[in-house]
Amino acid sequence: MPVIAIGALGAVIFSRRNTFFGAIDAAPVWLLGAAVVLQLLALLARAEAWRVCVGAAGSRVCRRGVFHASGIGGLVGIINGPSGVAARIGALRQAGAQHPNSPRVGALVTAEVPIVAVEAMLAALTSFTLLGPLGLPWWSAVLCVVVAIALGAGLSILARRHTNGPWSGLGALRTLEGRGRIVGFVLIAVFAQIARNWLALHAIGVDASIFDAIAVLIAMVVLSQLPLGPSVGAAAVVLILGANGVALTAAAGVLLSATGMAGTLCFGAWALADRVRPIRRAAF
Numbered sequence: 336m337p338v339i340a341i342g343a344l345g346a347v348i349f350s351r352r353n354t355f356f357g358a359i360d361a362a363p364v365w366l367l368g369a370a371v372v373l374q375l376l377a378l379l380a381r382a383e384a385w386r387v388c389v390g391a392a393g394s395r396v397c398r399r400g401v402f403h404a405s406g407i408g409g410l411v412g413i414i415n416g417p418s419g420v421a422a423r424i425g426a427l428r429q430a431g432a433q434h435p436n437s438p439r440v441g442a443l444v445t446a447e448v449p450i451v452a453v454e455a456m457l458a459a460l461t462s463f464t465l466l467g468p469l470g471l472p473w474w475s476a477v478l479c480v481v482v483a484i485a486l487g488a489g490l491s492i493l494a495r496r497h498t499n500g501p502w503s504g505l506g507a508l509r510t511l512e513g514r515g516r517i518v519g520f521v522l523i524a525v526f527a528q529i530a531r532n533w534l535a536l537h538a539i540g541v542d543a544s545i546f547d548a549i550a551v552l553i554a555m556v557v558l559s560q561l562p563l564g565p566s567v568g569a570a571a572v573v574l575i576l577g578a579n580g581v582a583l584t585a586a587a588g589v590l591l592s593a594t595g596m597a598g599t600l601c602f603g604a605w606a607l608a609d610r611v612r613p614i615r616r617a618a619f
Contacts, residue, residue, distance in 0.1 A: 363538060366534055366535070366538040367590075367594060369531075369534060370531045370534060370535055370590070370591075370594035370595075370598075371594050371597045371598045371601065372598075373527045373528070373530055373531040373534075373598075374527070374528075374531060374594055374595050374597070374598025374599065375598045375601060375602060376523070376524075376527040377523075377524040377525075377527040377528050377531075377598075378405070378406075378409060378524075378598060378599065378602045379402075379602075380520045380521070380523035380524040380527065381405070381450065381520065381521065381524045382401060382402050382405035382406075383398075383520045384450050384453075384516070384517050384520035384521050384524070385401065385405060385423075385446070385447075385450060386398055386401040386402075387507050387513060387516045387517055387520070388446040388447070388449050388450060388504070388506075388507045388517065389401065389427065389438070389443060389446045389504075390507075391446075391506030391507035391509075391513055392438045392442045392443065392445070392446045392503050392504045392506050392507075393436060393437070393438040393442065393503060393506075394427065394431055394437060394438055394443075395431060395436075395437065396427060396430045396431045396437075399609070400427070400430035400431070401427065401430075402606065403426060403430065403606045403609065403610050404423050404424075404426035404427040404430060404606075405423055405602075405606070406602045406603045406604075406605060406606025406607070407422055407423065407426045407603060407606050407607065407610075408420060408422045408423025408424075408426065409423075409599045409602055409603050409606075410422075410599065410600070410603035410606075410607075411423075412599075413596060413599060413600075416559060416560070420444075420447065424440060424443045424444065427443060428440070428443070438503060438504070439501075441500065441501030441504070442500070442501055442502075442503045442504040443504060444501070444504065445501050445502060445503070445504025445505055446504035446505075446506075446507075447504075448490065448504065448505060449490070449505060449507050449508050449514075449517050450517060450521060452486060452487055452490055453517055453518055453521045454521060454525070454556070455483055455486065456483045456484075456486075456487055457521070457522075457525055458479075458483075458553050458556065459476075459479040459480045459482065459483035459484075460480060460483070461546075461549045461550075461553065462475070462476045462479040462480070462553070463476040464546045464547070464549045464550035464553070465550050465553060465554075465575075468547075468550055468574070468575045468576070469574075469575075490505060490508055491508050491509075491514075493505060494506065494507075494508035494509045495509055525552070528552050529545065529548045529549055529552055530548075531591065531594065531595075532548035532549075532551045532552055532591060533545060533547075533548040535587050535590045535591050535594065536548060536551070536572070536576070536587050538587075538590070539583060539584075539586050539587040539590060540583060541572075541576055541583055541584055541587050543576060547575060547576060550575045551571050551572055551575050551576070551591075554570075554571035554572075554574050554575050555567055555568060555571040555591070558570055558571050558574075567588075567592065568588035568589060568590075568591040568592030568595070569584075569585040569588030569589050569592065570588065571588060571591075572584045572585065572587050572588035572591065573585050573588060
């Protein structure tokens with residue numbers, strides 16, 4: 336099914352290639368730079384949220400080491416998302432090998448859950464933005480919010496009751512401060528992504544609101560779970576805003592994917608270059 340969808344999208348774009356390439360050529364250079372900077376901001380904020388989570392799980396790796404691992408994971412994640420998570424965890428364990436009580440793999444895998452839970456909560460709270468574009472009933476948004484709240488409450492209870500083994504990765508959810516810091520950094524990352532979406536859509540000439548930019552972000556996250564590769568951005572924008580013209584919205588999606596990949600490559604390149612230098616144990 337994903338291959339068929341990509342093929343159909345490619346066929347439509349090819350039939351309107353003049354509009355497609357014209358829209359991309361019209362995108363100002365300053366916007367491309369701004370979009371890359373916003374992607375970097377989102378990556379740095381999410382890396383800091385991850386540092387809070389792995390620190391609560393018992394990791395003693397400094398901020399620089401955590402950012403190295405996050406950047407390397409991002410590079411691998413361009414090719415395959417799950418492999419990116421595995422690479423990030425592997426790089427973190429390697430950086431913390433000198434610490435005798437470093438958390439095990441299970442705890443580090445679980446440390447991903449608080450961030451994903453906050454992102455899911457935010458997506459549920461803004462799921463009403465999908466009602467119009469996808470023709471969903473109003474109660475589906477209410478259901479998403481109820482499920483997200485129940486999930487968050489359940490994870491908080493689980494974190495307090497189980498403090499050892501793999502569940503130690505939920506340590507950041509045991510305190511109000513930990514939860515607040517995760518929410519704060521995830522919000523910065525999400526707002527940066529929404530701003531990037533909105534800028535890219537308007538630069539191409541798509542008449543889109545902030546709510547449309549939010550809906551596109553949710554669609555991109557959901558579609559990224561499918562083997563669509565770099566076409567995720569185009570597919571998401573066409574799905575939400577295809578009524579504005581498939582070629583035009585696909586061009587905006589390609590621009591989003593390109594700037595997102597550029598930001599990830601910049602972060603990953605820094606991580607690899609900086610990794611050759613000794614990592615200071617003290618946080619910077």
